[in-house]
Structure formats: structure tokens, C-alpha cells
Amino acid sequence: MAGDVTGQQNAGRTRRRGAALEQAILRAAVDELTESGYAGLTMDKVAARAGTNKNAIYRRWPNRLALGIAAYRQLTTTVRPPDTGDLRDDVLELLRRANRHWSSPLGMILRELLAAAGGAAELLAQLQDQSGDAAAVPWLTVLERAVARGEVAPEALRPRVATVAVVLLRNEFVMRGVPTAPDDVLVEIVDEVYLPLVRRSGPVPS
Missing domain, CATH: 1.10.10.60 (Homeodomain-like)
Incomplete structure (x- = not known):
């Protein structure tokens, strides 16, 4: 039986x-x-x-x-981008979310996969999402809102520019091997790199 x-x-x-x-x-x-x-x-x-x-x-x-x-x-799940009404606050919130994720057990799996993928660009694209630019969507969203508010010029709306902050944060984990990034590092990324970069075209004409 x-x-x-x-x-x-x-x-x-x-x-x-x-x-x-x-x-x-x-x-x-x-x-x-x-x-x-x-x-x-x-x-x-x-x-x-x-x-x-x-x-x-x-x-x-x-x-x-x-x-x-x-x-x-x-x-992984899709999370709605923050909408605080201020670009700096939105970007900091996105970075803090990313930091919490990378510091979590699920983030540990992500770091293992990235290390294993090495230079396999096509696999890294799959890891982010089905399309190469999908990871930039929340960053482009907060930038689009900032453009509408007159905080930055439309020229900043490019995926490579939009994702600079999270790429720098990723390097803290992947290249330096930190278990989590201190908040002052996130603030430094935003204030010393990200905001000057997206505002490099000068003030938006009124």
C-alpha cells in the first residue's frame, strides 16, 4: 500500500x-x-x-x-517612492530604505548574489528587474517631482544620474563589506554628491 x-x-x-x-x-x-x-x-x-x-x-x-x-x-516587493515635498528628504528616505534592506537577512542574500554574479552584466540586470532602467524608477519619480516644484532642472532626469546615491551606498556594502551604513554616510552622499550633481545645471528659470 x-x-x-x-x-x-x-x-x-x-x-x-x-x-x-x-x-x-x-x-x-x-x-x-x-x-x-x-x-x-x-x-x-x-x-x-x-x-x-x-x-x-x-x-x-x-x-x-x-x-x-x-x-x-x-x-522582493515594489515600494511606493516617498513624497515629502522636498527632494533632499525624499532622497534620504530612499537611501534609508535601501540601507535597511541591504542590512537585512534578505539584503545578505542580495550581497551574496552580487558577489557571485561578478561581471555578469546580464545577470545583474535580472537581479535588479527585467529591464535595465527599472531600478531607477523610484529615483526618477522623486526627481520628476522635484523638477515640477522647480528644485532641479529637467536635464537631471537621466537614470545614471538619478541612481548615483544608491550606487554609492551599494559600494559601501559590496566594496567595503560594511554590515550597515551609518546615517551620517547617507547624509554625506546626499549633501556632498547627489544634490550638487542634480543641481549642476544651475537654478531653474522662474
């Missing part, structure tokens, strides 16, 4: 295809990632947890890093 039950379960597993199987693999990868981090994520463990085989995983994700990135993206 036990053998019959096991056989039925295995048969049910082998019948999963397409989106159903993909979601089962992703759920298993998410569980492994949150329990053991990227260092403990293996194709064998994910396959066992998902009730499938490694070939089914490799057909969808070519390696462990690609699977880890896909699993991490399942854990």
Missing part, C-alpha cells in the same frame, strides 16, 4: 509541466535561499524539495546563479 501511495505521488509529480512545474521549482528555491542563503543553495536540494529532477531545473535556469536570482526576485 505504501508503495502504491509513493508511486501515485511520483506520478503526480512527473505530470507537472510548464508554469506549474516552474512555480514549484521557484518555491523550492525560495525556501532553500531563505533557509541557507545563496551559499547553501544547490540544484540537488531544490530538485528534491520540488519533487523533480535537476534536468527540469537546468532546462529553465542554466546555472545556480540564474536560479538564485530568479528566487530572490520572488522575495
Whole structure:
């Protein structure tokens, strides 16, 4: 009887295809990632947890890093950008949110993935979002509001300029290995780098 039950379960597993199987693999990868981090994520463990085989995983994700990135993206959520009515306050709030995230257990997974990705630009793009500019959206949003208020010139509305502050914060974690960035570092990034950069075109004509 036990053998019959096991056989039925295995048969049910082998019948999963397409989106159903993909979601089962992703759920298993998410569980492994949150329990053991990227260092403990293996194709064998994910396959066992998902009730499938490694070939089914490799057909969808070519390696462990690609699977880890896909699993991490399942854990992230979109947060509404702040709207304080002041560019400096908005940027500081965005940086503080990013700092809290990078300092959290989920942020530790993110740092492991970034370290593993190294120079793989296409995987880093997946890590941020499906499009290269998606990570800049909240920064562009607060800049657009600042332009509308007359705080900065429209020329500042470029993704590379908009994301300078968070890139500098990321370097604190990735390059310097800090567990969290002190608030005075965030203030320094905003006051000494970000605001002078976005205002470099001079005052907006009235």
C-alpha cells in the first residue's frame, strides 16, 4: 500500500509541466535561499524539495546563479517612492530604505548574489528587474517631482544620474563589506554628491 501511495505521488509529480512545474521549482528555491542563503543553495536540494529532477531545473535556469536570482526576485516587493515635498528628504528616505534592506537577512542574500554574479552584466540586470532602467524608477519619480516644484532642472532626469546615491551606498556594502551604513554616510552622499550633481545645471528659470 505504501508503495502504491509513493508511486501515485511520483506520478503526480512527473505530470507537472510548464508554469506549474516552474512555480514549484521557484518555491523550492525560495525556501532553500531563505533557509541557507545563496551559499547553501544547490540544484540537488531544490530538485528534491520540488519533487523533480535537476534536468527540469537546468532546462529553465542554466546555472545556480540564474536560479538564485530568479528566487530572490520572488522575495522582493515594489515600494511606493516617498513624497515629502522636498527632494533632499525624499532622497534620504530612499537611501534609508535601501540601507535597511541591504542590512537585512534578505539584503545578505542580495550581497551574496552580487558577489557571485561578478561581471555578469546580464545577470545583474535580472537581479535588479527585467529591464535595465527599472531600478531607477523610484529615483526618477522623486526627481520628476522635484523638477515640477522647480528644485532641479529637467536635464537631471537621466537614470545614471538619478541612481548615483544608491550606487554609492551599494559600494559601501559590496566594496567595503560594511554590515550597515551609518546615517551620517547617507547624509554625506546626499549633501556632498547627489544634490550638487542634480543641481549642476544651475537654478531653474522662474
